[in-house]
Amino acid sequence: MDNLLEISNLTVELMSTQGIVYALSGVDLSVRPGEIHGIVGESGCGKSMTAKSVMRLHNPRRTRMGGSIRFEGQELLSLSDRAMEKLRGTEISMIFQDPMTSLNPLMTIGAQIADMYRCHTGAGKGEAMDKAKEMLTKVGIEPAARRCRQYPFELSGGMQQRVMIAMAIACTPKLLIADEPTTALDVTIQAQILELLQKLSDDMGMSILLITHNFGVVAETCRRVSVMYAGKVVETGETSALLRGARHPYSRSLINSIPGGGERGTRLETIPGFPPAMFRPPEACLFAPRCPYADDRCRAAYPPSADCGNGHLAACFYPLREEAAV
Amino acid sequence: MFSAIFGHAPLYRSRKRKTGRLFTPAVAVSFAVLLILIFTCFFASVLAPYNPNAQDLYNRLATPSARHLFGTDQNGRDLFSRILYGGRTALTSALGVVAISMIIGVPLGLISGYKGGRADTFIMRCCDVLLSFPSLLLAFVLVAGLGRNTFNAVLALGIVYVPMLTRLTRSLTLVEKNKVYVSACISLGYSERRIIFRHILPNCISTILVQITLDIAYAILDLASLSFLGLGTQPPQADWGAMLDEGRAFLLINPLLSLIPGFVIVVTVVALNIFSDGLHQYLDPAQTALPGFRKYERKYLKKKEVETDG
Numbered sequence: 001m002d003n004l005l006e007i008s009n010l011t012v013e014l015m016s017t018q019g020i021v022y023a024l025s026g027v028d029l030s031v032r033p034g035e036i037h038g039i040v041g042e043s044g045c046g047k048s049m050t051a052k053s054v055m056r057l058h059n060p061r062r063t064r065m066g067g068s069i070r071f072e073g074q075e076l077l078s079l080s081d082r083a084m085e086k087l088r089g090t091e092i093s094m095i096f097q098d099p100m101t102s103l104n105p106l107m108t109i110g111a112q113i114a115d116m117y118r119c120h121t122g123a124g125k126g127e128a129m130d131k132a133k134e135m136l137t138k139v140g141i142e143p144a145a146r147r148c149r150q151y152p153f154e155l156s157g158g159m160q161q162r163v164m165i166a167m168a169i170a171c172t173p174k175l176l177i178a179d180e181p182t183t184a185l186d187v188t189i190q191a192q193i194l195e196l197l198q199k200l201s202d203d204m205g206m207s208i209l210l211i212t213h214n215f216g217v218v219a220e221t222c223r224r225v226s227v228m229y230a231g232k233v234v235e236t237g238e239t240s241a242l243l244r245g246a247r248h249p250y251s252r253s254l255i256n257s258i259p260g261g262g263e264r265g266t267r268l269e270t271i272p273g274f275p276p277a278m279f280r281p282p283e284a285c286l287f288a289p290r291c292p293y294a295d296d297r298c299r300a301a302y303p304p305s306a307d308c309g310n311g312h313l314a315a316c317f318y319p320l321r322e323e324a325a326v
Numbered sequence: 327m328f329s330a331i332f333g334h335a336p337l338y339r340s341r342k343r344k345t346g347r348l349f350t351p352a353v354a355v356s357f358a359v360l361l362i363l364i365f366t367c368f369f370a371s372v373l374a375p376y377n378p379n380a381q382d383l384y385n386r387l388a389t390p391s392a393r394h395l396f397g398t399d400q401n402g403r404d405l406f407s408r409i410l411y412g413g414r415t416a417l418t419s420a421l422g423v424v425a426i427s428m429i430i431g432v433p434l435g436l437i438s439g440y441k442g443g444r445a446d447t448f449i450m451r452c453c454d455v456l457l458s459f460p461s462l463l464l465a466f467v468l469v470a471g472l473g474r475n476t477f478n479a480v481l482a483l484g485i486v487y488v489p490m491l492t493r494l495t496r497s498l499t500l501v502e503k504n505k506v507y508v509s510a511c512i513s514l515g516y517s518e519r520r521i522i523f524r525h526i527l528p529n530c531i532s533t534i535l536v537q538i539t540l541d542i543a544y545a546i547l548d549l550a551s552l553s554f555l556g557l558g559t560q561p562p563q564a565d566w567g568a569m570l571d572e573g574r575a576f577l578l579i580n581p582l583l584s585l586i587p588g589f590v591i592v593v594t595v596v597a598l599n600i601f602s603d604g605l606h607q608y609l610d611p612a613q614t615a616l617p618g619f620r621k622y623e624r625k626y627l628k629k630k631e632v633e634t635d636g
Contacts, residue, residue, distance in 0.1 A: 055513045061443060089515025101506040106528045115524070116514055167514060177513075 004207050005031040005054065005175055009067035012046075012053055022278050023049045024231045026067070028305070031175065036201055036208040038222035038239065040215060040254070042275055046231040047211045051177045054209075055094050056084050071175070090120050093168035097180040099160035103152040109163045110136070110148025113170055120171045135166040139196060158189035162196065169200060176201075177209045182217065194221050215258050219243055224311075227251040230275050230286040237312035245321075247306070247314035250287045285316070293318055353604030356597040363594055367413035374407035379562045387580045396586050399569075400576055405583065409590060412564035417594075419480045419559075420545040424538050426484025427491050432534060434488070435495025436522050440503055450496070453489035461486045462551060469557045479558035483548055487541055494537055498530035532606045539602035543595035550591075566591055 012024040024046045031037045039047045052058055054069055056076065069076040071092065076084070088094075096102040104112055113135050114128035123131070129148070136144035139162040152160055161181060168176055178197065182190035198221055201208050210222055218225050218239055226236040227250065235248040246252040256269040273290040285303055288294040297317055305313040349357065366373055375395075382402035390397045396405035438449040456464065468482035502508060503526065511521045550567015552558030559565040566587045573583030 057509055057512060085515055085517060087515070088513055093515075094510075094513035096506055096510060098506060102510040104507045104511075104525050104529070107525075116516075119514075119516055119520060164510070167510075 002032065003030040003070075004033045004072060005029075005209070006070040007050070007054070007067070008070075010050070010053060010069060011064075011066040012049055012058070013064045014058075015062040019279055022231060022281050024053070025281055027228070027231070027233050029226055029233055029236070031207050031209055032224075033174070034201065034205045034207055035223045036198065036210055036221050038218040038225040039209065039211045039228055040213060040218055040225060041228035042213065044275060044278075045228045047213075047228055048179050049231075050228070051094065051179050051209065051211055054177060055088060055092065057094075089116065089168075089173065090171045091173055092175045092177065093171075093173040094177040094179065095161070095164045095168050095181050098184050099157055099164050100152070100184070102164055103160055105152055108149050108151055109155070113163070113167050116167045117170045131170065132166075135170050136163070138169075138200075139163070139166045140192075141166075156189075157185050158193065161185065161189075161193055165193075165196065165200070169204070169206070172204060173206065175207045175209065177211070179211045180213070181210075182212070182214075190217070191220075197221065215243070215255060227254065230281065231278060232286065232315065234287070234316070235312075235314045237308075237314075238310065241310065241312055247308050247312065247319035248287075248316045249291045249293055249320065251314075252320055293320075348604060348608045350604060352600050356600035356604070359593060359597040360601060363413060363590075363597075364417065366410055367417055370407075370410035370414050374404075374410045376404035376407040378403060378407045378411040378564045380404075387576060387583075389580065390582070397580060397582055399572065399583055405569075405586060408564040408569060409566070409586060412566045412569055412587065413590065415476065415559055415564060416546050416549065416566040416591075419476055419549050419565075420542045422480040423483045423487060423545040423549070424541050426481065427487035427541065428534075428538060430485075431488040431491030432495050432527075435492040436499050436527060436530075438492065439496040439499025440518070440522050440526065446496075449492065453492050456486070456489045462548060465548065465552060466555070466557060469552065474557050474560065476559045476563070479549060479552045483545060483552070487545070491534070491537065491541070495530060495534060498533055499526055502526045502529050536602045536606050539598040542598055543591075546591055546594065 007027055007029040010024055010027040010029075011022070014021040014023050027046065027050055029037075029039070029050065039050065041047050053065060054071075054076065056079075058065070065077055067077075071087070076087075079087070103109070107115070110129060110132045113132035114125070117123055117131045118125070118128045121128075133144040133148055136142075136147055141147050141159060141162055152163070155163065161184075165176075165181075176197075181197070182193050185193065194217060197208055197210070200206060210217070212218060222239050224237065225239045225242055226233045227242075227246075227248065228234065229250050235242065235246060235251045237247075242251065243255060246255055250271075253269065253271045257271065259268055271290055276286055276289070283302060284300060285291070285294065285298040288298040291298065303315050303317040305315045306317075306319050307313055308319060370378075380403065382398065384402065385394075385398055386400055386402040388394055388398040388402075394404050394406065396409065399405055399408070434449050438446045459467075465479070465482040465486050468485065469478050472478040472482065499522075508521060508525065511525055516525070546567060549558050550565070550570060553565050553568035554571035559568050561568070570584050570587040570591070573580075573585075573587065576583050
């Protein structure tokens, strides 16, 4: 088992006032040690759902999970709550989309990082505070000794995200899940944060599962990428290969709708229609109603993953040939 | 205990950094009033000119004079001394009531709000049962069952006050629980106990504190009602509420008998409220009162100009 994280056939069903929502229906995903793996997709396609499932953050009374999530060969879905608690923070950590609300407003940032460290190592107060300063320096917040005493509201969004990262990696986890870490930040700060994540990944040999809806972010940082649509992974592959020639029509249209790729003066391509409601997904390719290439076969059954070589998988009956995407 | 609850709340900030200020003028005054009240009541035995229970039947219902600062009551007892001793009873019992309800109510509310599900349902239905009785009536029943004295009245009221505090804490917990930082705490692997007591509680505590200071005021009044009905403080022991009720019969002859205890109660309650409000603002670091631009410029920039000129 050379994969750090191995998700196979993960299903998540949510109870809602309007009935059962089939949020994830068979997600397959694997993250290798030390790599940055991207997940891309539209809003509501299950990216964050997948991340939360790995952390087991769902309300157990309103969700039903199936399939398997293996971390270093250990099944996470059947783990006891206590064991899961031990794993969080030390083996797997997570950072969130909105750094402004993900820090405790009443504790200084130094105290929060120190608290995190003490919680898992049982270190003394002084030692933990030193560690907090070390971590702040590591994520590029200077001068750490003074910053330590500041409250979250005294920092900018980018700084807060750095603090969040410092907390998440204080106990050197093997996997960091970053759920749209740069969505709430502007573009320059976004670049800084991504650079930081990349550097940390290289220095610590830590894997990162980077969730985003921005192909630009993926192109810059990720070695491999999975494209999600309607609760399923439709295509997985090396970032460069996938960007050059996506096999699944959905990924292809997604890439084509990035501004800047086409000729000057032409209209930007969009994908017609909306993602399907997830109340009772049909046994068919979910992209078929929006797909220009779909035929009866696509509307009758869900296509299996076709291996296009070099670990590149696409769930389509008619994978597009590799050619210049533009 | 204090630091455990407040954690890293910036109580020490005013020393380290010049921004936050607890003692704005209003808070300073109310705090001074509270200190004076507590001090005088605590040292009642030293400060009081008379024994609070010594009767002087030739000198009943006397008006204020040099001998009797506030006059005397229907049994010729010195009202000033009785106010001091009565404060002792009233304040300690009110604090007792609040302490009991807090020790039981706050953890229950936190657990109920955070855990949800069956624990929540169970705790909330118990609260409903308690709340379905009029609070004073319930206290009567408890005191009648336990035996009438001050301690039992405090215990009974403490239990009666639990559901309100539990509900408040629960609702605050429900709000905090759904904030992202709690998910962040979970995903960083904090234990439930740590999340509840080190992260959620400090974020709720300022509102709870305000409620508690209000509860102290209610407790003073409710204890007075119990005393009036002969279920709380037993005569001849002095107690503000009991004195207020006793004075009612002589309202037309010497209104001070009721007015003075009533006034003291009002002052205590108002001071408590202003102080709790100040504390509430101070404990929320984002609301820290910074000096206005004008004041700042007057105070600091002038000084700098002088320095550079010199």
